[in-house]
Amino acid sequence: MITNERMDNVFHALAHENRRRILDELRNAPGISVGRLASNFDVSRIAVMNHLAVLEAAGLIVSERDGRTRRLYLNVVPIQMIYDRWTDDYSGYFASRLTAIKYAAEGAEKKEGKND
Amino acid sequence: MIENQNTVEKAIYKININAPIEKVWSELVKTDAVLPFFFGAVCRTPDELGVGAPVAMETPDGKHRRVVGEVLAFEPPHRYAHTFKFTGYEDRPCTVTYELTETENGVEFSLITTNVPAGTKTEKGMAQGGPFIVRTFKSVVETGKAPLGARAMLFMFSLMAPFTPKASRSENWDFAKIQTLGA
Numbered sequence: 001m002i003t004n005e006r007m008d009n010v011f012h013a014l015a016h017e018n019r020r021r022i023l024d025e026l027r028n029a030p031g032i033s034v035g036r037l038a039s040n041f042d043v044s045r046i047a048v049m050n051h052l053a054v055l056e057a058a059g060l061i062v063s064e065r066d067g068r069t070r071r072l073y074l075n076v077v078p079i080q081m082i083y084d085r086w087t088d089d090y091s092g093y094f095a096s097r098l099t100a101i102k103y104a105a106e107g108a109e110k111k112e113g114k115n116d
Numbered sequence: 117m118i119e120n121q122n123t124v125e126k127a128i129y130k131i132n133i134n135a136p137i138e139k140v141w142s143e144l145v146k147t148d149a150v151l152p153f154f155f156g157a158v159c160r161t162p163d164e165l166g167v168g169a170p171v172a173m174e175t176p177d178g179k180h181r182r183v184v185g186e187v188l189a190f191e192p193p194h195r196y197a198h199t200f201k202f203t204g205y206e207d208r209p210c211t212v213t214y215e216l217t218e219t220e221n222g223v224e225f226s227l228i229t230t231n232v233p234a235g236t237k238t239e240k241g242m243a244q245g246g247p248f249i250v251r252t253f254k255s256v257v258e259t260g261k262a263p264l265g266a267r268a269m270l271f272m273f274s275l276m277a278p279f280t281p282k283a284s285r286s287e288n289w290d291f292a293k294i295q296t297l298g299a
Binding site: 006077 | 265
């Protein structure tokens with residue numbers, strides 16, 4: 001099971017809008033470079049780097065060196081483990097029915113920040 | 117190899133497993149036993165796993181082979197890779213790589229998918245299967261069994277067995293044919 005300390009790291013990492021937006025960007029463009037990612041944000045590159053460090057400590061992103069570029073990938077597994085802690089396939093089925101109705105009724109996109 | 121342009125960028129699923137690396141490796145490359153983390157399938161290979169060996173993920177009753185492939189890398193206990201084709205879909209094979217790195221509290225286990233054809237059922241299948249495989253695998257290695265939610269899902273799969281497409285029947289995917297798929 002996921003340790004409480006690790007789960008603290010995940011919730012802390014997710015508790016900031018810019019960090020959640022970084023995860024959106026990584027999902028939409030897996031393997032994006034740090035430079036390109038930073039150019040999508042109004043904050044300084046240093047601030048983005050700090051957010052990346054928090055996200056990486058929580059295991060939410062994986063970074064890989066590719067020559068002089070650092071490529072970033074979303075790792076969805078820690079979020080799945082939060083889900084696993086309180087949900088099972090039965091409650092997950094009905095909960096997702098409810099959210100599906102909500103999204104349909106509101107005309108909202110299920111995945112916020114998805115650019116397609 | 118020239119990368120096909122219509123592939124999605126690789127995806128990485130990473131998890132920490134609290135077990136010795138040898139144990140993680142031996143669970144990963146187990147053949148002829150039911151693998152809960154691989155949707156209850158049994159990994160079959162004619163001789164033993166190694167580079168070039170064909171693999172088939174077969175239902176326990178032997179009737180279906182839903183996933184087939186060929187081993188591309190076999191470096192105990194750090195790296196294992198094979199091509200991965202869903203027999204029920206027309207899509208060409210993609211590649212799955214498992215990487216194991218020893219850390220101070222166990223093993224960092226990564227599942228990496230590459231060469232996945234974009235906009236296909238294979239892409240969806242990999243995106244849904246990746247998280248299931250790594251978290252179920254962690255539980256199997258650490259506790260000897262799949263988590264409750266995964267067990268419920270495995271039970272659902274067993275009920276779905278009659279609806280497996282004919283294309284996935286084992287007789288359509290003998291090892292000789294699997295080896296003609298190419299990497």
